[in-house]
Amino acid sequence: MKYGVVAFPSKKLQDLANAYRKRYDPHYAQITPHLTVKGVFEANDQEIEEVAKAIKEVTKKHTPFELNVSKVGTFAPITNTIYFKATLNDELAALHKDLNNDFFGEKPEFAFVPHVTIAQKLSSGEHDDIIGQLKMIGVDHTETIDRLHLTYQLEDGSWTVYETFRLDEDN
């Protein structure tokens, strides 16, 4: 089964992201807006119990982090994905490190660019048409993220939450 670890931002930021996703993201209906902290990995039913325990141990040791999105970015020309770029502060970097280095699943191929996707799978033409405008409109939002969610994917591509982990001592 496919799993991933994400943070769901507040309703306010999710609604804002969805206003774009509705038009520009074919994965719009598969999961609500999120920031991925650990990308897709495979685990079976036995393994995931161990992984969930390990995630709990990690999240226990971390504190809530500030999610600050202040600009629109793009992964083009690698992929035509447009996103709200989140500031990579120390807390978030440490949390990502603990869930990806020497942890279950493969080590990420790319550097960690924390973000909330607002558009993807665009043609180059579509991407180039809207990126300027989206960058100009921009985004400016700060909130505290105090929990992560372990999610799994159904056959139709949609994601269900398996478990929530609070970022604090008593978890």
Next chain:
Amino acid sequence: MKYGVVAFPSKKLQDLANAYRKRYDPHYAQITPHLTVKGVFEANDQEIEEVAKAIKEVTKKHTPFELNVSKVGTFAPITNTIYFKATLNDELAALHKDLNNDFFGEKPEFAFVPHVTIAQKLSSGEHDDIIGQLKMIGVDHTETIDRLHLTYQLEDGSWTVYETFRLDEDN
């Protein structure tokens, strides 16, 4: 903000429900297949923290319950909703009672008929066309539910998980 408390069944049962929902449920994309334990209620940001604590207290006192779905039912003629009917065993009945009687939110208007919706908002014609066949195909699945999820609704109608509660002592 609108909240609700649900149980998400295993991937197996969710995939089965989605095979029908894809065709017959316009809410298909808003939430993955679920069994509602506490229907929609309103709460503000302060209230929900208290409610979450209270749900935690309730779920701590309950143990995992058996989810057994063995027939297809319909709420027609009240609404043209078709569902996998879950057996109302003592554990599930007690859990529902503790989250709905003398608890935050209004007392439910109807008796508790635990179910996983597979079709809704059908016209009477559509409903009558498919109910016989769906009943004949039937369903037969049993699993253990060991957690509930507190969810909230975004402006576009989709639902995000706010928190997970394990049905066991150490929660």
